[in-house]
Amino acid sequence: MSPGLYATQQAINAVSLGSLYALVAVGLSMVFGILRMTNFAHGDMMMVGAFATLLLGALGLPFGWAALAGILAGGLAGVIVERIAYRPVRGSPDVTLLLTSLAVTYILENLGILLFTSSPRNFPVPGWLDGSFQLADGAITFTAINLLTIVLTLVALLLLGWFVTRTDVGLGMRAAAEDMTAAHLVGLDVNFLIVAAFATASTFAGLGGVLWAAQSGVVEPTMGFTPLLKAFVAAIIGGFGSIAGALLGGYLLGALEVCIVAFLPSTVSPYRDALVFALLIAFLLFRPAGLVHAPQEVKL
């Protein structure tokens, strides 16, 4: 196989994986931006989205509709969690917020185990999503799910870009993330903006969960854990709290992981995650603000 085609194949893999990381990281970063809280339960909204899709599919709903409802269920779960778990502790010390979000994670994952048992279940996808396309006489393959992941992520991110630059609610969310007091003073309804941030972030997680399940073919109650960690790394690399940073971080991380497996000696591949987390530590040590960070200093 020619090196050019091989590289193209790896680029497709990288964009597909990076899309998933970006989808999850954006939500994590959004919630952190507005609440200064790492929402560990964010990954569990992926689980909610995937299981809701599975259930609705089992009830006979066509896959597309089941997936759409599942994604929205992820968003709804985020709003519910904000209302009953995070709002009562808002403004508490960081440790309280951190422990609350960890507690929510455990509750949701154990609830998942209670309802669905801890064994992985098949995530059936319809035939049209099971196929793959080949180019250049089979040198380049991309599956329908890869393609769908890339396209849906692009659509979702374009919608998000429009939302946060063209609507009052989206601009208000960015304003509140930058300066909560000033947001109060211009009359923004901060409670509503926080709910909107959770709804948006969790809907993205729901989409990420459905795509993740479709790619791996299985769902399980702890399925959100690994993507959450990766999204966390992506968000830190990009600059925690920045939406653009989370996107950049997600795609960079996807590219990095694919490159480690594709271009380094195969003895290195098993250490992929170790390398990724080493990168996280390096960023925390040398560039804790990440690649993209908004100018925050107050000018006199």
Add this chain to the structure above:
Amino acid sequence: MAKPDPGTAPLLAIEGLRVSYGPVAAVRGVSLAVRAGEVVALLGANGAGKSTLLRTISGLIRPRAGRVHLAGRAIDRLAPSRIVRLGIAHAPEGRRVFGSLSVADNLRLGAAARRERAGLVEERERLLDLFPILRERLRQAAGTLSGGEQQMLALARALMAKPRLLLLDEPSLGLAPLIVRAIFDALAGLKRVGVTMLLVEQNVAAALELADRAYVLRTGEIRLEGASAELRADPERIAHAYLGTGAA
């Protein structure tokens, strides 16, 4: 305490206001009034409780005791967003513009809480005429503006809410004298068109020149009040009230 009659009541009436940060009392029993069309200055040294008073009016802090009425309506238990909707805009200390948002988006958010959408475009045009430099910088991120430009933006953002009362917290803070002049000229222009203001300032001369009346606050209490002209004629009384030396 008798309920003020909305017909004759001042626009803003504060009675017996007490505010504490934990055990520390920052405002101890302040009463003051601002009538519609009036510009009232609130003077005092650092830590006198001026900003705390403005933040309490805006609903950022809950008072421990006392009432705040806007046109006869009690607002001291309302959320900040409700208070803005009722007509109090606040240009805070340190300007606090949204630095990552464009100048245009900052102005847009200033009007986000406003119910009455009619006249919004004209309002914005009028403000951009008042601060022409903002028109040149509309697409620029607010964080890239100079301090004086940010202060103009903070003012314009507050005015986009079309407030009945404008709270100004140290608009001259950290600005070069020439810029301070420009800001106060703009404020004088706003006064001429009837904007009611409660102004916290350290720059006593500029504040008294603009204001109709003034209160001097020290350690959370009003030590002196009077018409600006009167106070200007007697700087020693102001100094005494400020610093607490001798009789006020």
